Amino acid sequence: EMGIYEISNSTxxxxxxxxxxxxxxxxxxxxxxxxxxxxxxxDGWRNESTKI
Known part of the structure; x- marks a missing residue:
């Protein structure tokens, strides 16, 4: 079973x-x-994808 959580506008x-x-x-x-x-x-905002 997979669970997905989404959070927006957090610093x-x-x-x-x-x-x-x-x-x-x-x-x-x-x-x-x-x-x-x-x-x-x-150089501004850049997307980072991390896996641990």
Whole structure:
């Protein structure tokens, strides 16, 4: 069974990075955590997809 959670318009600060979760999709499937985030860098906002 797979569960999907969506969160919008949330801002988080991690170390030196300003991470804004515009469209966060957290999927639990086979013990896989997947999250799509936008990271604030020098060249502007860019999408980062992380799996842990």
């Amino acid at each position: 988080y600060y991690l170390k030196k990075w300003k991470i804004r979760h515009l469209d966060v999709k957290i999927t639990f499937q086979n013990h896989i955590f997947e999250e799509e985030i936008f990271v604030k860098v020098l």
